[in-house]
Amino acid sequence: MLAAPWLCRSCAHSLRRSGVFVSLQLRKASTASQPLAGLPPVLLDRARKLAAEHKQLTKQLESEYEPTAAKRAGEISKVVAALQELDKAKAALDELNGLLESDDAELRQLANDDLDATKKHLETLGLNLSATLTPKHPFADMPCLIELHPGPGGTEGRHFADTLFRMYQKYCENKGYSARVISYQEAEDRTPGLDGEVPISEAILEVTDPGAFAAFRGEAGMHRVQRIPATEKQGRTHTSAVAVWVLPSFPENSTDAENDFNNPESDFYVDATEVKSEKMRASGAGGQHVNKTESAIRLTHIPTGIQVSMQDSRSQQQNRERAWRLLRSRIASLRREQREAQAKDLRDSVLSQSQMSRGDKIRTYNYQQDRCTDHRSGLDVHNLPNVLQGGEVLDKVINSVQSWLTAMDIRNLIAQEEAQARGAVGGSDKKKKGGK
Amino acid sequence: MPRIKPQLFWQGRKKLGLNAAKLLPVCRTLESTANELRWIKQHVAETPSIIPFGARVWKLCDRRGKGLPLAYVLGNQPFGDLEIKCRPGVLIPRTETESYTIHLSNILRRSLSSSKSESDQHQHQPLNIIDLCTGTGCIPLLIYSQLSRSLPFQSLNVVGVDISQKAINLSRQNLHHNLRAHRFPRPSSPGDKSHPQRSLHFHKADIFSPTSLDPILSTPSLSSTSSSSSSTGTGGEWDLLTSNPPYISPSGFALSTSRSVRNWEPKLALVPPVERVDLHQKHFYDHYYADNEILLQTVEYQEEDVFYARLLEIARTYRPKRVLMEVGDMEQAKRVVGMVLGDGKLRGFYFGSGEGTDGKEKGAGAGAVQIWRDDLVGFEGYEETLEVGVGVDGQKQTIVVKGHPEGHGRSVYLRRVGVVDDV
Numbered sequence: 059m060l061a062a063p064w065l066c067r068s069c070a071h072s073l074r075r076s077g078v079f080v081s082l083q084l085r086k087a088s089t090a091s092q093p094l095a096g097l098p099p100v101l102l103d104r105a106r107k108l109a110a111e112h113k114q115l116t117k118q119l120e121s122e123y124e125p126t127a128a129k130r131a132g133e134i135s136k137v138v139a140a141l142q143e144l145d146k147a148k149a150a151l152d153e154l155n156g157l158l159e160s161d162d163a164e165l166r167q168l169a170n171d172d173l174d175a176t177k178k179h180l181e182t183l184g185l186n187l188s189a190t191l192t193p194k195h196p197f198a199d200m201p202c203l204i205e206l207h208p209g210p211g212g213t214e215g216r217h218f219a220d221t222l223f224r225m226y227q228k229y230c231e232n233k234g235y236s237a238r239v240i241s242y243q244e245a246e247d248r249t250p251g252l253d254g255e256v257p258i259s260e261a262i263l264e265v266t267d268p269g270a271f272a273a274f275r276g277e278a279g280m281h282r283v284q285r286i287p288a289t290e291k292q293g294r295t296h297t298s299a300v301a302v303w304v305l306p307s308f309p310e311n312s313t314d315a316e317n318d319f320n321n322p323e324s325d326f327y328v329d330a331t332e333v334k335s336e337k338m339r340a341s342g343a344g345g346q347h348v349n350k351t352e353s354a355i356r357l358t359h360i361p362t363g364i365q366v367s368m369q370d371s372r373s374q375q376q377n378r379e380r381a382w383r384l385l386r387s388r389i390a391s392l393r394r395e396q397r398e399a400q401a402k403d404l405r406d407s408v409l410s411q412s413q414m415s416r417g418d419k420i421r422t423y424n425y426q427q428d429r430c431t432d433h434r435s436g437l438d439v440h441n442l443p444n445v446l447q448g449g450e451v452l453d454k455v456i457n458s459v460q461s462w463l464t465a466m467d468i469r470n471l472i473a474q475e476e477a478q479a480r481g482a483v484g485g486s487d488k489k490k491k492g493g494k
Numbered sequence: 495m496p497r498i499k500p501q502l503f504w505q506g507r508k509k510l511g512l513n514a515a516k517l518l519p520v521c522r523t524l525e526s527t528a529n530e531l532r533w534i535k536q537h538v539a540e541t542p543s544i545i546p547f548g549a550r551v552w553k554l555c556d557r558r559g560k561g562l563p564l565a566y567v568l569g570n571q572p573f574g575d576l577e578i579k580c581r582p583g584v585l586i587p588r589t590e591t592e593s594y595t596i597h598l599s600n601i602l603r604r605s606l607s608s609s610k611s612e613s614d615q616h617q618h619q620p621l622n623i624i625d626l627c628t629g630t631g632c633i634p635l636l637i638y639s640q641l642s643r644s645l646p647f648q649s650l651n652v653v654g655v656d657i658s659q660k661a662i663n664l665s666r667q668n669l670h671h672n673l674r675a676h677r678f679p680r681p682s683s684p685g686d687k688s689h690p691q692r693s694l695h696f697h698k699a700d701i702f703s704p705t706s707l708d709p710i711l712s713t714p715s716l717s718s719t720s721s722s723s724s725s726t727g728t729g730g731e732w733d734l735l736t737s738n739p740p741y742i743s744p745s746g747f748a749l750s751t752s753r754s755v756r757n758w759e760p761k762l763a764l765v766p767p768v769e770r771v772d773l774h775q776k777h778f779y780d781h782y783y784a785d786n787e788i789l790l791q792t793v794e795y796q797e798e799d800v801f802y803a804r805l806l807e808i809a810r811t812y813r814p815k816r817v818l819m820e821v822g823d824m825e826q827a828k829r830v831v832g833m834v835l836g837d838g839k840l841r842g843f844y845f846g847s848g849e850g851t852d853g854k855e856k857g858a859g860a861g862a863v864q865i866w867r868d869d870l871v872g873f874e875g876y877e878e879t880l881e882v883g884v885g886v887d888g889q890k891q892t893i894v895v896k897g898h899p900e901g902h903g904r905s906v907y908l909r910r911v912g913v914v915d916d917v
Contacts, residue, residue, distance in 0.1 A: 246509050246524070330875045335898060344868060344902050345822055346742055346764050348752040349586050351533075351564045352526055369525075372533050373572030374589040375596070378871070 101188055101468075104475055105141045108191075112138045140187040147180045192467040195272060196325075196394065197306035202271035203240065203387050204263045209280070209299035214287045216258055217251030218423075219300045221446055222281060223261045229448030229456075235267045240380055241370050251288045262384070264307055271306045276434075276459035278304040278420075285425030295426060299419065305387040325390035333385070334358040355381045364388050421455075430455060435462040498522060513551060516559035520754070530564060531555070537568045563754045574636045576672050583660040585763035587632040590868050591738055591820060594905050595633050597870040598818055599640035601915050602734065606645055620649035620691060624711070624814075626701050626737040626805065628654035629763055631665025633736050638694050639678040649691040655710060657700045658762060665696045702804055711812055732814035739801035740766045741822045746798070766800045798822070802830045809908070810839055817844075817908040824903030827865045831882050831906060834863055835891050844908040845891075861911035867897030868904050 115131040118124070154176060157169035206223050208215035223242070230237035240262040247257060265274065280299045287296050336356045354369035355377045366388065368381040422431045423442060430445045431438050435458035444451040498518060506514035506524055513534075514527050521527040538550045558567045565571040565580040572578070573587045574596055580586050602621065621641065625634045634654040641650055656662055673680055681692045699706040713730075742751065742764045755764070802819060809817050821827045834840050844861045865880065876898055881890045895903070909915060 246528075248509060330873050333873075335869055335873070343750055343823055345588060345590050345820065345904060346585070346738075346740075347746070347750050347755065347822070349563045349565070349588070349755050349759065350752075351521075351530060353589065354529075369529060371572070373574075375574055375592055375871075376572070 101191060101472055101475065103479075104471075105137055105187060105191060108134045109138045109141055136190045137187070140183065140190045144180070144183045144187055147176065147183050151176050151180060188468045189464065192464060192471055195275065197275075197390075198272035199268050200271045200306040201264065201266045201268060202274050203303075203305045203307045203384065204265065204274060204277065205303040205305065206258070206261045206263075207301045207303070208257075208259070209301055212298075213245070213247060213249060213251070213257050213289060214283075214296050215298035215300055216245050217255040217287065218281075218283045218298060219261065220251070220255045220258050221253075222300055222302065223258065223263065225446050225448050225452065226263055226277075227448070229452055230263075230265055232448050233453070235265050235270060235273075237263050237265050240264050240384070241368065243370070249289060252285075255288075266307075271304065273456075273460075274304050276456060276463050277302050280419040282419050282422045283425070284422060303391075305384075305391045307383060307387050325393045326386045328359065328382075328386055328389055332360050334360055353377050357381050357385050359385060359389060362389065362392060364392070432459055435459050513555040516555045520559055520561055530558065533564070534558070534568070561754050562758055566758060573632045574639065576632070576635055576639055576668075576677055577675070578630050578632045578635070579664060579668050579671055580630060581660070581664055582758060583760050584658070584664050585629045585759055587630055590902075590904050591633065592636070593868060593871050594818065594820070594866055595636045595736075596640065597866070597874075598734070598736070598816075599637045599644075600871075601816075602637075602641060603644045605913075605915050606648060620651040620693075621734075622651045622653075622732045623734045623736070624653045624655065624732055626655050626735070626808075627739045627763070627801070628656045628665055628696065629661050629738070631661075631668050631696060633738065634694065634696075635665075635668060635672060635678075637734075637736075638692075639672070642679050642692060647690050649689075650693070651691075652694045653710065654694075654696040655699050655701065655707070656696070657698070658760075659698055661763075662696050662698045669694060669696070701801075701808070707808075711808065732812055734816045734818070735805075735809065735812075735814040736818045737801070737805055738820040739805065740764050741798055741801065741820070741826060743796065743798035744768070746822070766798055768797075796829065799826065799829055799833070802833060806830075806833055806837070806840060809843075810837070813843055813910060815910050815913045818905055820905045821903060824865070827903035827906050828880075828882050831863055831865065831893060834906075834908060835882065843910050846911050861913070862907065862909040862915070863893050864907040864909075865893065865895045865903050866905045866907055867895065867899070868901030869898040870896060870901075873898045 112131060112134050115127050115134075119127055119131060151173075154169045154173050157165055158173070160166060160169075204226055206219045208219040227237055227239075241260060242262075243258060243260045245257040245259040249257065251257065280301055282297060282299045284295055284297050286293055290296060334357070336358070351372070352369075353372055353374040354367060355374065356365065356367040358365045364385065366381050366384045368377040368384070371377050371380075420433055422429075422433070423445070424430070425442065428440050428442045429438060430440075430442055430451075432455050435455075437455055437458040439445065439451050439455055441451050445455065446452075502524060503515050503518060506518050506527055509524070510528055510531055513531055514524075517527045517530055518524075521530055534554050535551055538547055538554065543550060554567050558564060563580075563586055565586040566582050569579060569581070570577050571580050571587050573592050578587050606621070623634065623637055625631075625637075628634060631654050634652045638650060638652045641648065654665055656665070672678060679692065681694045682688060682690070697710050699710055701707050711732075740763055744765055747756065747761070747765045751764070802821075805817070805819055819830065821830055835845060845863050846860045867876075874896075876896065878895050878899065879892050880895045881892055883890055897904075
């Protein structure tokens with residue numbers, strides 16, 4: 059209701075028509091809209107299956123300790139706990155429903171009061187369960203590399219890449235992540251842009267905190283900018299794009315076998331014999347004969363054709379290390395993508411919306427309207443300067459994408475379970491590494 | 495040398511500013527001009543001075559434009575994770591040297607950490623390392639830095655030797671410079687008896703003069719006063735001998751060196767001096783192969799190889815466990831290998847006595863004679879075999895060549911029979 063005691067009728071009318079009261083609704087994709095009172099049966103089935111597996115595993119572990127089994131048990135114990143909570147809440151609800159049918163009016167009243175709260179609780183528990191069931195991204199715990207590549211279309215995109223680069227740098231500062239610049243290459247053409255932007259041809263930022271990949275993976279994709287560039291004489295708005303890649307980066311000294319790049323099982327393993335190294339100008343005798351300053355390193359991974367080059371540092375050693383890291387990250391993320399594409403056969407069309415390939419436009423920054431829109435979560439925020447300063451508004455956008463990604467993951471999982479249930483006779487191998 | 499297109503000067507001026515026009519004749523491409531200009535600016539920004547920024551950049555670009563090597567202009571060169579000071583009169587550390595030095599310290603680290611489990615007493619015995627013709631001291635400094643950090647309890651005794659007083663002064667400065675920047679732990683002082691005894695010394699000596707070199711070579715103990723190592727007896731052995739000697743022939747110096755090397759770097763560090771060649775050649779023929787008349791005629795020995803002859807002579811006398819010598823190219827590497835295999839004694843030490851004729855798949859304790867190419871780090875998997883003709887009766891021996899196949903032959907590595915590399 060209105061707070062004001064009295065309001066002119068026509069004003070009230072126009073207010074209602076302009077939709078001030080309803081405008082607070084955000085077009086947010088969330089799981090809350092799903093009928094959660096009945097958790098999707100497939101998900102519940104899966105939870106029960108996992109609980110059974112957990113029981114068996116614990117029994118097995120009591121008699122004999124085995125690291126892989128213990129790890130697996132640890133992974134699914136969360137699901138089991140959530141399921142138990144849910145079952146408890148359900149039992150409570152049943153009890154309340156029983157009470158509702160009792161003859162005592164006072165008792166009925168009490169049960170009625172409790173019912174809402176219990177239902178709410180049940181809903182959060184259901185959400186909790188589905189969140190624990192959603193697969194953790196295999197690289198979620200890792201640090202990440204954020205790569206910025208301006209799209210085609212001249213200086214404007216390069217200028218904006220610089221802005222994005224600073225945005226992420228400041229965002230990391232604000233959030234307390236430690237970020238370091240791996241590569242920052244100014245383009246040859248050096249016309250200054252808005253607010254002292256420098257056109258860049260490529261920039262790579264490494265966020266070294268573990269778990270950074272999970273925090274930033276939603277940022278991967280095309281970032282579109284709409285504004286009047288500094289170079290524009292006639293005041294026309296231009297649209298350009300910057301591609302952001304988010305790659306997992308392996309920790310410098312990892313103890314985890316999964317992420318150890320010397321382990322051939324790992325995604326980060328690169329066979330050195332498949333890599334061709336070119337020093338950019340490898341001619342002449344070398345050694346004492348020349349004192350070249352070119353420290354550039356270019357590595358080509360022959361089977362995939364992935365090429366990285368590094369020339370930022372004067373030390374060739376440093377360039378080489380960085381180039382190898384970048385190559386490993388790119389290859390790992392390619393492998394992951396390939397596995398996901400394989401797992402895609404199992405899934406429904408739901409997936410196609412969620413899997414953000416590098417080509418899709420994910421976010422628009424509009425300077426004229428002072429607006430930033432994320433096209434996936436559908437969140438519209440104003441106060442663009444704050445976004446570009448990496449402030450709390452950007453945090454809001456990133457969080458909305460995070461929750462959207464979680465929702466998508468859950469939906470994918472459900473779709474996958476359904477597909478598996480249908481194709482159970484087909485006997486598709488579900489225990490594939492990436493297919494989880 | 496092809497002419498630089500005037501168009502490049504235009505572009506350089508437009509895109510990178512006036513300084514680019516100064517650098518372009520030396521750098522020759524826009525890309526490397528942009529890099530060098532960036533490094534110069536970085537250097538100026540990092541070192542405070544009362545002279546304005548622009549003026550200093552201009553000055554440095556001017557000097558670089560005259561052909562002075564960048565390392566001399568900026569006064570330093572990164573080497574591994576160290577910063578090595580450079581000054582005219584001392585050879586600038588090369589990236590190839592950096593590459594094999596890192597590989598070498600990896601070998602030492604792995605072989606030590608695998609044998610450590612067997613006996614803890616190993617650590618008390620210092621690892622003795624000597625570098626001859628050390629120049630800026632880059633090799634001993636990098637090995638010291640790598641080993642003191644990866645093997646924190648290992649005693650180390652590292653020595654660098656050079657004939658030039660300038661080089662010795664600079665290498666000592668480099669030690670202090672990197673210590674101030676806390677790039678590696680401080681060597682322990684002579685009176686200090688705490689557990690990991692580390693020392694790093696630079697001595698001035700002519701490696702051709704036995705009187706000045708022998709005192710250094712014959713006491714590979716932590717310090718000459720330390721009695722503990724001499725009492726154990728086995729401590730008196732060199733674990734590693736490295737050297738990056740002058741190896742360019744006078745004609746090669748005139749033809750194949752780049753201009754900034756020829757004009758600005760010390761010839762002493764690049765070309766073996768003629769009088770030394772004459773002197774040693776006589777000595778070499780008299781003593782070295784005196785017992786083998788036939789070999790004298792067949793072994794290929796050129797004047798730029800004179801330092802290797804001397805180094806191998808040292809190896810024959812002191813039998814270091816591992817020897818690494820930088821060479822100019824594959825041909826020179828083969829000649830050096832020929833010198834090793836042609837000498838009965840050296841061959842016995844480092845190649846084994848004939849059971850290794852098939853080259854590959856020898857026992858763990860067998861010695862090794864290897865040629866390393868450029869680009870070893872990251873490409874340890876590459877290996878091929880090479881047949882080298884050995885003087886005696888035209889017999890061929892197979893040895894192992896390591897490193898990326900496109901790299902130049904860069905160093906010759908010898909491992910004594912009975913020493914194990916756990917790679």
